[in-house]
Amino acid sequence: MKKIALMGRSEAGKTTLTQALKGEKIHYHKTQYVNNFDVIIDTPGEYAQTKNLGHALALYTYEADIVGLICSAIEPYCLFPPCCTCMANREVIGIVTKINHPEANVERAASWLRLAGCKKIFYVDSKIQQGVPEILEYLREEGDVLPWEKQKDEKPQKTTDEIQ
Ligand SMILES: Nc1nc2c(ncn2[C@@H]2O[C@H](COP(=O)(O)OP(=O)(O)OP(=O)(O)O)[C@@H](O)[C@H]2O)c(=O)[nH]1
Ligand SMILES: [Mg+2]
Numbered sequence: 001m002k003k004i005a006l007m008g009r010s011e012a013g014k015t016t017l018t019q020a021l022k023g024e025k026i027h028y029h030k031t032q033y034v035n036n037f038d039v040i041i042d043t044p045g046e047y048a049q050t051k052n053l054g055h056a057l058a059l060y061t062y063e064a065d066i067v068g069l070i071c072s073a074i075e076p077y078c079l080f081p082p083c084c085t086c087m088a089n090r091e092v093i094g095i096v097t098k099i100n101h102p103e104a105n106v107e108r109a110a111s112w113l114r115l116a117g118c119k120k121i122f123y124v125d126s127k128i129q130q131g132v133p134e135i136l137e138y139l140r141e142e143g144d145v146l147p148w149e150k151q152k153d154e155k156p157q158k159t160t161d162e163i164q
């Protein structure tokens with residue numbers, strides 16, 4: 001898998017998306033520091049909201065193959081300045097989260113991400129895995145086996161009667 005660094009304001013849904021991408025049970029956990037996992041870097045929202053910590057985010061992009069700017073569909077304003085993606089010498093994709101929220105304004109969030117410079121935008125509800133397979137597919141590299149393919153290829157377990 002290509003390694004993705006997730007960035008966005010607090011509550012945008014970076015950790016929930018991380019859990020969804022890893023196929024873990026979704027549970028709330030406030031991110032206190034940068035979690036540099038094998039193929040995902042989950043950053044605390046405060047890094048994107050604080051000028052000095054923002055510089056640290058720029059450094060973390062060098063550890064990733066792709067940067068994911070996260071904007072939830074219920075954010076009241078955009079944190080990312082126009083054309084900020086040119087600050088990263090990595091591909092930057094946009095991810096709109098919480099798309100099924102009753103107050104969601106999905107197109108507004110997507111237009112902010114496009115304004116920031118994201119050419120490719122994904123739409124997710126991490127809690128129900130909606131849009132998550134599309135991101136995994138995008139991050140896949142040659143030889144990677146995605147979870148649903150693994151299940152398909154797995155042979156059914158033999159029963160004890162069949163073994164005897
Ligand atoms: N329904 C729904 N809820 C979401 C989604 N993404 C996040 N949430 C909820 O939003 C809240 C904040 O999500 P987090 O993933 O912790 O947000 P974060 O961006 O990691 O926040 P920080 O760690 O503070 O930077 C949690 O209660 C999540 O359950 C989503 O796609 N759909
Ligand atoms: Mg978090």
